[in-house]
Amino acid sequence: MKDAAGNALAADRTWTFTTAAAQPVQSPIAAKAESLNGALGAATTPEVYGLKDNGGYQCFERGCIMYSPASGAHVTLGAIRAKWATTGFENGPLGYPVTDEIGGLKDGGVFQNYQGGAIIFSPATGANITMGPIREKWASTGFENGALGYPVSDVVGGLRDGGAFQNYQRGAIIYSPATGAHISIGAIREKWASTGYENGRLGYPVTDEIGGLKDGGVFQNYERGAIIYSPATGAHISIGAIRDRWAATGFENGRLGYPVTDDIGGLKNGGVFQNYQAAPSFGLLRPGPRFP
Template identity: 40%
Template sequence: MTRQRRTTRPSASRRGALVTTALAVALTAGIGAATARPVGAFDVGGAIEVEYDRAGGPAVFGDPVTPELDAGRGGRYQAFERNAAIYWHSEAGAHQVGGSIRDKWGALGWENGKLGYPVTGELVTPGGPGRFNHFQGGSIYWSLGTDSHQVGGAIRDKWGALGWEGGALGFPITDEAPSANNGRYNLFTGGAVYWSPRTGAHAVWGAIRDDWVRAGAENGRYGYPTGEEYDYEGGKAQDFQGGRITWLP
């Protein structure tokens, strides 16, 4: 007698689950993928193609002047005709950087410098007629009257808390630079932000800044600012490591 092998067929609900799972796997495999296409002499594809199209395509970038190439720390990039490039990294995504901002970023070491990879494309500043990119390690801001300058860390945080380029400080007019006793500073159109390990980051501007600079700034008897300017006896005052500077109208 031949024994018949028993087979078990999946239920309708089980079959539906298997089909759904297979479909989900197939869809997931294609998420974010863009088929490379020729643009001029080179192909543009993947996440760089997505950013290329999002940011304006040939009208903004022109044609590519390189193929997609390796960049620092496992990234990729492609350069385009109009002094622009798109950089991609797994921790930052794909973002466009161009013009004067790109030139400044390059002068500071590209993706291998302190700024790292861009984490935004080039954007319009909401508080004034300018442009900016944020990077992993800071930002670069450009305006017609100031050109492009880097700002980062606690100084950028203080500047942001005071209104960014739309606040009293305006746009940066220097990159972040070293100052006395391991400090750092940026100058802005409307003042300055100084940071030191002992005092943190504080803004100084106007007549109080003028008096502070005449007294030697951070190298003089007042040292670094320890707080922001405040109302005082009908005028203004600001505290420093070495004392207080007051202003009366």
């Protein structure tokens, strides 16, 4: 045998080629578990499949890994997992997790996102579900860093006309399909509560609070009227024919100023009045029906 240059080789040589054995394909659950370097502890179940949307799971000493082709493989554990369990796991309204838990929030908070919303936890408030239009409104305030703070309840439905609400550390968000989601806080919320919330004569809020009024005033509009507040006069209801008349004077910027009472009924022939800042016992009167 000769080499490429035509020189004779000292001896014939034989080359043997080998192919590496095919490596088994690692499942997404196994790959996720390996990436955690044992943080979940030893496996307590095998990988189990047959869940909704071709999903599967495997549980470990300190939590589980959930997987579906659409959402990927994510860790679920602790108080957030316990709350998710109450919804029916992947079969409930939240669906599969789409992130692991994410910490570093204010006051030790943690959250996890799901296909249909999120669960957020803090040591002071526990784990609560946040989803839909109410979550979107909360997001617009800055989530837990905003004026409302953390949720202290889940979204609670069953209100009139398909309404729902969620309570927070410093107020609430209330929603109905007809009026959308609006923030309810502070002195104006307390006054609205005294009317019976959405079941009272004002109905649902149709705006958030709107500030920037004279002397630090704030107002919020409702389906059938408004509540107006200033530090000097407190929160008072403004509704109906008396509100229309007050509007004609320029609201709080007119000669009457802010209301200092709600509208007060019980007058002869069904009459009602409301007092304003302009002078003691000076207000607007809605006459009752006239009789011959």
